[in-house]
Amino acid sequence: MNAEIDLSGVILKTERLILRPWRETDLDDFYEYASVEGVGESAGWVHHQSPDETRTVLAAFIREKKTFAIEHGGKVIGSLGIECYDEAALPELHDMRGRELGFVLSKAYWGKGLMPEAAEAVLEYLFCQVRLDLVVCRHFAENLRSKRVQEKCGFRFYKTSRYQTQYGAVKDDCINLLCKEDYLQAHA
Numbered sequence: 001m002n003a004e005i006d007l008s009g010v011i012l013k014t015e016r017l018i019l020r021p022w023r024e025t026d027l028d029d030f031y032e033y034a035s036v037e038g039v040g041e042s043a044g045w046v047h048h049q050s051p052d053e054t055r056t057v058l059a060a061f062i063r064e065k066k067t068f069a070i071e072h073g074g075k076v077i078g079s080l081g082i083e084c085y086d087e088a089a090l091p092e093l094h095d096m097r098g099r100e101l102g103f104v105l106s107k108a109y110w111g112k113g114l115m116p117e118a119a120e121a122v123l124e125y126l127f128c129q130v131r132l133d134l135v136v137c138r139h140f141a142e143n144l145r146s147k148r149v150q151e152k153c154g155f156r157f158y159k160t161s162r163y164q165t166q167y168g169a170v171k172d173d174c175i176n177l178l179c180k181e182d183y184l185q186a187h188a
Contacts (some may be wrong), residue, residue: 002084003097003132005066011066019068019080019118022061026069029076030054033106042143043104045166070118071104078105079145080118082126085136089161090175096133099126103149106128116152123153124187127180134179138163141172150176154186 012019022030031054033039040047048054061067067081085100088095101122105115126132137155139146140163155176163173 001094001097002087005082005099005130005172007068010068010125012125014117014121017118018071019121020071020080020144021065022069022076024058024062026076026153027051027055027058028059030069030079033077033108034104036107039107041103041167042140042146044140044163044171047061049106050144051139061164065185068118068122070114072109073150075111078103078115078118082122083129090136093136098132098134099134100136100138103146113173117148119153121147123178123183124140127183132180133182135164137176137178138173139176141174147174154178154183156182162188 007021009158010021028051031051034048034057037047038155049056059083061079066083067079069076070078070080083100083102083104085093085098100118101119103115103119123135126135135155136158137150137153139150139162155178158175158177161173161175162170164170
């Protein structure tokens with residue numbers, strides 16, 4: 001079952017990053033990376049067409065209190081959301097407290113190891129402070145970058161499903177899981 005999440009006031013720091021709640025002043029940084037073709041599409045949404053579109057999503061991030069802004073060098077370069085996983089598609093996980101990670105990173109920062117660094121900090125928070133039993137993460141079959149991030153973080157392939165994107169395409173979607181026991185054993 002999906003656990004309750006409220007990231008109000010939660011700030012996580014890594015060697016190179018700060019993960020924190022979104023602010024209205026993040027609009028320009030957010031639009032800068034979310035408007036680049038290919039960034040949103042690799043996560044199932046169309047890249048933003050206007051700052052107004054970004055403002056709407058930013059307001060939802062602030063209101064819902066479940067998505068971190070990823071800050072590097074004083075600039076927001078991505079997001080990492082702690083989403084509800086699809087309980088109907090994964091009924092066998094009902095007895096476990098879980099959530100799903102979703103992440104996006106500015107194209108300018110791809111290939112620098114920043115997303116695994118951010119995800120590791122969030123996983124530690126979710127397993128050690130929130131005390132989740134499992135975390136779900138997904139990627140489109142062709143999204144090898146996201147697949148690699150998940151592998152580096154210890155996620156294991158669980159099953160494939162079909163996913164309809166916000167832009168109408170239906171894609172093969174790989175569902176991966178990381179259980180608390182596996183996470184703790186890998187970090188002992």
